[in-house]
Amino acid sequence: MTPGEILSYLCHLERKLPSREYKMYLPSHRHDYGFEDVTVGEMNDECQRMLEFAGMGSFKADCQFTELEGNAVGSTNPGMTPDKVVHINVERNMKGNWKAIMATLAHEICHHVIHLYGIQPMVTWILETYTDLCTIYIGFGQIILDGYNTNVGGVKRAIGYLDPTTYKLTCHIVSVVCGGVSSDNTGLAGHDVYADEAIELWEKEDDKRKLLLEAFKKKSSKLAEMQRNICAVEQLASLYRKEAVSQTKELETKVFSTTYTKENALSAFQFIYESLLVEYDKSDEHQKIVNHCETLDSVAGRLYSQIEKLQKVEFSSDFVCPGCGKRMKSPAINDGIKIMKCNSCNTHFAVDTNQWVVDEKRKNEYLTKEEAKKYLETGKGEIERAFVERLPKIIRWVAKKRL
Numbered sequence: 001m002t003p004g005e006i007l008s009y010l011c012h013l014e015r016k017l018p019s020r021e022y023k024m025y026l027p028s029h030r031h032d033y034g035f036e037d038v039t040v041g042e043m044n045d046e047c048q049r050m051l052e053f054a055g056m057g058s059f060k061a062d063c064q065f066t067e068l069e070g071n072a073v074g075s076t077n078p079g080m081t082p083d084k085v086v087h088i089n090v091e092r093n094m095k096g097n098w099k100a101i102m103a104t105l106a107h108e109i110c111h112h113v114i115h116l117y118g119i120q121p122m123v124t125w126i127l128e129t130y131t132d133l134c135t136i137y138i139g140f141g142q143i144i145l146d147g148y149n150t151n152v153g154g155v156k157r158a159i160g161y162l163d164p165t166t167y168k169l170t171c172h173i174v175s176v177v178c179g180g181v182s183s184d185n186t187g188l189a190g191h192d193v194y195a196d197e198a199i200e201l202w203e204k205e206d207d208k209r210k211l212l213l214e215a216f217k218k219k220s221s222k223l224a225e226m227q228r229n230i231c232a233v234e235q236l237a238s239l240y241r242k243e244a245v246s247q248t249k250e251l252e253t254k255v256f257s258t259t260y261t262k263e264n265a266l267s268a269f270q271f272i273y274e275s276l277l278v279e280y281d282k283s284d285e286h287q288k289i290v291n292h293c294e295t296l297d298s299v300a301g302r303l304y305s306q307i308e309k310l311q312k313v314e315f316s317s318d319f320v321c322p323g324c325g326k327r328m329k330s331p332a333i334n335d336g337i338k339i340m341k342c343n344s345c346n347t348h349f350a351v352d353t354n355q356w357v358v359d360e361k362r363k364n365e366y367l368t369k370e371e372a373k374k375y376l377e378t379g380k381g382e383i384e385r386a387f388v389e390r391l392p393k394i395i396r397w398v399a400k401k402r403l
Helices: 003-016 040-053 098-116 124-137 141-147 164-177 193-204 208-219 221-256 262-276 284-310 360-365 369-378 382-389 393-402
Strands: 060-066 074-076 085-091 149-152 155-158 318-320 327-329 337-341 348-352
Touching (some): 003 124, 003 164, 003 193, 040 085, 040 098, 074 098, 085 098, 098 124, 098 141, 124 164, 141 164, 193 208, 221 262, 221 284, 221 348
Parallel strands (some): 060 085
Antiparallel strands (some): 074 085, 318 327, 337 348
16 A cells, blocks of 8 residues: 555544554564463453553453364454444464464454445455554554464465554654654665655644644645636636727727718728728737737637536637626627627627537647647648647647657
8 A cells, every 4th residue: 555545544544543642552462372271361451451452442352262264363243332342253273373463462452443434445455454554553553463463274374454554654644743752763765765755844843833834834735826817717718908098998989989871971981991801910019919919819719628627618708898807698609709889888899609619630739748648649641730830839849850
């Protein structure tokens, strides 16, 4: 398991289990039984101590040695304790291995602990992962490390469901973060470079709040950048809207301020004539609007190409009056350029009701390097070469190397 996965389980345990001061459980028997078997009485006495340590002092231990099926070394049923008796079966071939018995008891007790506090996943491997990590979280970590590998009936077995590295890394994190043990004294570092770096930061800084604030800034850096860019786009849009208001008022005056008569026929004809030359208008005012349109078109195209990747989105048919800023709905969509009149300020303005669609040419302009490479790998010939010519310079150079 990665440190991130381990921490997600541990944090859930931290939220669900009662808060308590972390300390490591110390067995009553500090020696391993070499040739003498552990008695049922000794096992029950130790299990009772462990229950009290785990916050289950009101429960009574009832352990026995029995022959278990398959590779099982212990079993219990956390859902069957109406009499507040914890029944645990331990593989009889482990009688001579005190460390393995301790590790088995720790695991089975933690089945009851997580069940007691509402952690009851239906998937077996998730349940067993919670149980194994709970043994370390509540202070049975050293017992698990000591009794993980054992010999049962001449067969070498591993008690628990996780790999040794996961147990060691979890013990390392919990003992340092919860127990205040120096990482130099755990002897369990070196399993993950980022976990070691985080622990080093944790130990160096006594002010954990300061660490949290620094972590917040680091994790929020891209969000902050995005917010800044959103503000820049909003300010840009505000400036462009002022230009649009000015131009709209000027055009509106020429058409809607006076009623057409024969007396102003030449003025009307001039306006119509100039509308035909709009694409060739080189005036500063017109060119400014053209430049604004190109800038906004580029921004909108890039934004829409990203939205399109995530979900099918159609731009709303809402428009803002350039005169007073009131938001309005277009009476039609995909109906070309429409003239609208604001019912608040009576300003006339034109709106583009065409559906905003990123065509193939536009999509090609916004292709990432990875997308361009993928496209080139699936196509050949002149079509691909023509496509390459439309790519940014650096992507074009890479693409030509492959064609």
